[in-house]
Amino acid sequence: MSRTRTESGELIRKTRSQEFEADEIGALLVLRGLESRDRLWANLALAGPFLFFAIDHLVTRVRNEVQDIPEALVVTDHPPSDERAAALRRVFREHAGVGALQFANATLSWLSNQEDDILDTVDRMVHS
Numbered sequence: 001m002s003r004t005r006t007e008s009g010e011l012i013r014k015t016r017s018q019e020f021e022a023d024e025i026g027a028l029l030v031l032r033g034l035e036s037r038d039r040l041w042a043n044l045a046l047a048g049p050f051l052f053f054a055i056d057h058l059v060t061r062v063r064n065e066v067q068d069i070p071e072a073l074v075v076t077d078h079p080p081s082d083e084r085a086a087a088l089r090r091v092f093r094e095h096a097g098v099g100a101l102q103f104a105n106a107t108l109s110w111l112s113n114q115e116d117d118i119l120d121t122v123d124r125m126v127h128s
Contacts, residue, residue, distance in 0.1 A: 018081045018086050027091040034096075043103035046096070047060075049088055050104045054111050058118060066123045076125035 014022075027049065034042045060081065078084075090120055 006015055014058035019079050020084065023084055023088050024091050027088050028095070031092070031095050043099065044093060046100055047107050050085055050101075050108055051111070053081040053085035053088070054108050057085075058111075061115065062118060062122050065119060066126055068126055 029047050030049070037045070056078075064075055089101065
C-alpha cells in the first residue's frame with residue numbers, strides 16, 4: 001500500500017491495484033497527447049516512464065546492496081518498478097504497437113549495462 005500526503009498533511013492510502021491503474025491512466029494520457037506529435041517527441045514521451053522505472057529499479061538495488069543507507073531515504077511502499085514497467089509495456093504495446101518502444105528499449109538496455117558501475121560508485125561514495 002502506498003501513502004501520499006495531501007497539501008493539508010492528510011495521509012491518503014493507495015493499493016497496489018490503484019498504483020497500476022494510475023500508471024495505466026498516465027500511459028493512455030501520454031498516448032493521447034502524442035496523436036499530433038512527430039516521431040521524436042513520441043519516442044521521448046514513451047521512453048520517459050521507463051526511464052523513471054529503470055532509475056527506481058536502480059535505487060532499489062542500491063538500497064538492497066549498499067550497506068549503511070539511512071532508513072529515512074528508503075521508500076518501500078510502492079509496487080516493484082519492474083512489475084510496473086511490465087504492465088506499462090503491455091499498455092503501450094496494445095495501444096501503440098511493439099515498434100513504438102524501440103527507442104525506450106535501446107535506452108533501457110544502455111542504462112541496464114551501466115547499473116553495476118553506478119552501484120559501485122554509490123557504494124564508494126557512501127563509504128568514503
